[in-house]
Amino acid sequence: MxxxxxxxxxxxxxxxxxxxxxxxxxxxxxxxxxxxxxxxxxxxxxxxxxxxxxxxxxxxxxxxxxxxxxxxxxxxxxxxxxxxxxxRLRTGRVRLCGFPSANATLVPEALSALAAEHPGVQVELLEGEPPASLRRLERGECDITLAFTYPGLHEEVPDEVVEVRLLEDQLTVLLPTGHALARRRAVHLADLAEERWIAGCPRCRANLLHECAGLGFVPDIRFATDDNLVVQSLVAQGLGVAMMPALVLPSLSLTRVCGRTLEPAARRHISAYVRRDHLRIPATAVVLDMLRQVAANRVGC
Structure with a gap:
């Protein structure tokens, strides 16, 4: 040679x-x-x-x-x-897999900052709910995965995958604006025991069942969808109430729904996951840094 x-x-x-x-x-x-x-x-x-x-x-x-x-x-x-x-970050491609509410909020803000500072770095945006999205990372189908967990749930990942905590997202209840409890600033979950419910993805549904069981009731789940816009539409029509992350509230597009703080307080943890060796790749590292910056501005949301 x-x-x-x-x-x-x-x-x-x-x-x-x-x-x-x-x-x-x-x-x-x-x-x-x-x-x-x-x-x-x-x-x-x-x-x-x-x-x-x-x-x-x-x-x-x-x-x-x-x-x-x-x-x-x-x-x-x-x-x-x-x-x-x-x-030097004049070019590069990063495959980012996020869950719907993150792709609608955290990700656009991070990508806007990225485009301003490093316009040559391209991001391919994928969508998936955990834990399936974590498996995509492990199979090499994406470079960064955004995922959420609830208290008591530990995400099992291989040693070569690094978790980067981004923020804690408070859970709220989504109500029709005409609901009797909509006048309150905070709603106790036990007061919703007789309501019809709209559940989210399997992980969110499991958390809803867990939270309600702790208060001694089983929620009457009439619908299940991981599409936040569908959830909002169902609530707006008075077909049920829903547990909704606060991260989504600023993007509510309907005027006939409102979000209220839940009591007792409940939160989910949002993290980015990346393979350890990818932390040395400049484009991956800068996208991760942008996500950190955006998350830091939303602490306590």
């Missing part, structure tokens, strides 16, 4: 016409040039130069290599420039 340094030196010898001229051009000693050309000839398995008086003359093999050398060096230069662009 050829050494790229030897190819560069060979190209300089061909361009300048002699070992001594190449030495002056590259800042080497002439013996160093001679040694490199001997090493290149050993790698090639055939002589590349013959001497014609004081001049160096290319052999047929040397002429063939000379034709390729400029292309090889051009390709290496392009590769070096591309790698520097990745390292």
């Amino acid at each position: 050829f050494d790229s340094r030897h190819i560069r030196t060979f190209h300089a010898v061909v361009a300048s016409g002699s070992y001594s001229a190449a030495a002056r051009l590259l800042g080497y000693t002439q013996p160093a040039i001679t040694q490199q050309m001997k090493a290149l000839e050993r790698a090639a398995g055939t002589p590349l130069f013959t001497r014609l008086g004081r001049r160096m003359q290319l052999t047929e093999a040397g002429e063939s290599l000379a034709r390729h050398a400029e292309t090889i060096l051009g390709t290496l230069s392009a590769a070096e420039s591309q790698l520097k662009a990745y390292a």
Whole structure:
């Protein structure tokens, strides 16, 4: 296999016409040039130069290599420039998998900041609920996964996956604006024991059942959907109430629903997960940093 340094030196010898001229051009000693050309000839398995008086003359093999050398060096230069662009965040691609409420709130803010500071870094946005989204990370289908857990639930991840805590998201109850309890600033979960409920994803549904069981009742779940817009629409039509993360409240698009703080207080934990070796990839690291910054501005939401 050829050494790229030897190819560069060979190209300089061909361009300048002699070992001594190449030495002056590259800042080497002439013996160093001679040694490199001997090493290149050993790698090639055939002589590349013959001497014609004081001049160096290319052999047929040397002429063939000379034709390729400029292309090889051009390709290496392009590769070096591309790698520097990745390292300096002028380019790069990150696959980010988030759950719906994060993709509607945290992610757009983070990507807006990213676009302002590093417009060359592209993000492919995927969607998935935990724990399925964590499995996508483990299979290498994404570079960063956003996921949430509830108190008492520990996310099982391999040793090579790092959890980065982002924020704690308070849970609220979503009510029709005409509901009798909508006049309160906070609603006790026990007061909703006789209500019809709209449940979210399987993990959210399990938490709802757990919270209600702690207060001695089983919620009457009439609908289940992980689409927040559908939840809002069902609540607006008076078809039930729903447990909703506060993260979603600023994006409520309907005027006939309202969010109220739950008592006793309940929260979910939102984290980013990334493979440990990906923390060294500049584009992945900067997207993670943007998510941290956005989350820090929402602490206590």
